Amino acid sequence: MSKITLKKVTAPEKDHEATIVQLTDETMTERKGKVINAMQNANVDTLVIYCDVEHGGNFSYLTGFVTRFEESLLILHQSGEAFLVLGNENTKMANYARIDAEVIHTPLFSLPDQPMDNEQQLTDVLAAAKIEKGQQVGLVGWKMFTTAGDNRKLYDLPAFIVNGVETLVGSSLASDCVLRAIDEVAVGKTEMEIGSHLVKYGQRTNVFPIAATGERFEHAVISPTDKKIKLGDKLSITTGFKGGLASRSGYAAASAQDLPEEQKAYIEKVAAPYYKAVVTWLENIKIGMQGKALYALIEEVLPQADYHWHLNPGHLTSDEEWMSSPVKKDTTTPLTSGMLLQIDIIPSVAGYAGTSCENGIALADENLRHALAESYPNFWQQIIKRQVYIRAVLNIDLPDEVLPLSSGVAYYTPFFLAKDVAFVKG
Structure with a gap:
């Protein structure tokens, strides 16, 4: 050389x-289609996709936004049906989401000492999002673990969310x-x-x-x-x-x-x-x-x-x-x-x-x-x-x-x- x-x-x-490249609706639809195809190939019935202020990339890949100081979940079924589980200050974002999804409000994901209206157990929230016993459910944080051992049971989601799911289902x-x-x-x-x-x-x-x-x-x-x-x-x-x-x-x-x-x-x-x-x-x-x-x-x-x-x-x-x-x-x-x-x-x-x-x-x-x-x-x-x-x-x-x-x-x-x-x- x-x-x-x-x-x-x-x-x-x-x-x-100084302008942002806005992704087209066609691009967002294509993204959702790719995820659903991957679910079908892996025999996954439902994805539970986690978001917080540090790690929201997978969530925003499909929704277009992150929920900043609140936790949130996007629950996507292989059928294409989707649910957004959002805290007090992000329920309004469902109106702007780039994915058609039903909103489930859970104050559990809100900041401490905020009103706990509509309070439910997380298992009830997940059930309302149509997660059922016997389903194959994939948990999506952000980190892909690459150690030599079996990484399939390593989850980079808060334990209270993992426990709730387990309870239900057994770069200018x-x-x-x-x-x-x-x-x-x-x-x-x-x-x-x-x-x-x-x-x-x-x-x-x-x-x-x-x-x-x-x-x-x-x-x-x-x-x-x-x-x-x-x-x-x-x-x-x-x-x-x-x-x-x-x-x-x-x-x-x-x-x-x-x-x-x-x-x-x-x-x-x-x-x-x-x-x-x-x-x-x-x-x-x-x-x-x-x-x-x-x-x-x-x-x-x-x-x-x-x-x-x-x-x-x-x-x-x-x-x-x-x-x-x-x-x-x-x-x-x-x-x-x-x-x-x-x-x-x-x-x-x-x-x-x-x-x-x-x-x-x-x-x-x-x-x-x-x-x-x-x-x-x-x-x-x-x-x-x-x-x-x-x-x-x-x-x-x-x-x-x-x-x-x-x-x-x-x-x-x-x-x-x-x-x-x-x-x-x-």
């Missing part, structure tokens, strides 16, 4: 998308924020000043925003502080929203000359080899590829023994930043059209700052690309614009089936004070 070099480039235009905003934060990096600014750019439009983050200069976690503090950026500091910037995360790590420096003597080889020893792995990942990932093949490619260009990366070099993302990962050493799981994946390769080389150019992509076959272009034309034009930039400016041979989910994909300025000097291939 061609070498990796640092050169002056034109930065990608920020997406500046994150990128823009990070790019904007990088634009603001300057010696003398504080972590909090940089961190103020990592949230926008009142949207809830799905990761803990990071703006960390120098040594991290001093006094066990993980939030941005009033610590000021110094020339030559290590620097990390991260945020994430529904749909994906963006992260950058490097130095608050204009060049290697600003680094301590023992760290001046950062580009050759750490950052350039890492970026070569990112380029390899983007140029070679494809639909049908087994997860172990992508893992092996990264191992070849960025040997784990030398660069000490530990987590999967790529994982699925959606409402939650990390869903699961098909990219493992021995897995034969294929990458499929419709997957959203994070470019998550995290080397650790002693004596140097970390290096990170993490963003998300989608895999899309010709049918999906055509459907996106037809149903979401503005979104599709953004995808094309990003692909053109990656190919023309960064010289990366990006396959058509790889859709950059933000303008920052593969754009990496490891020296945060040299704002127009980025890695390119060649």
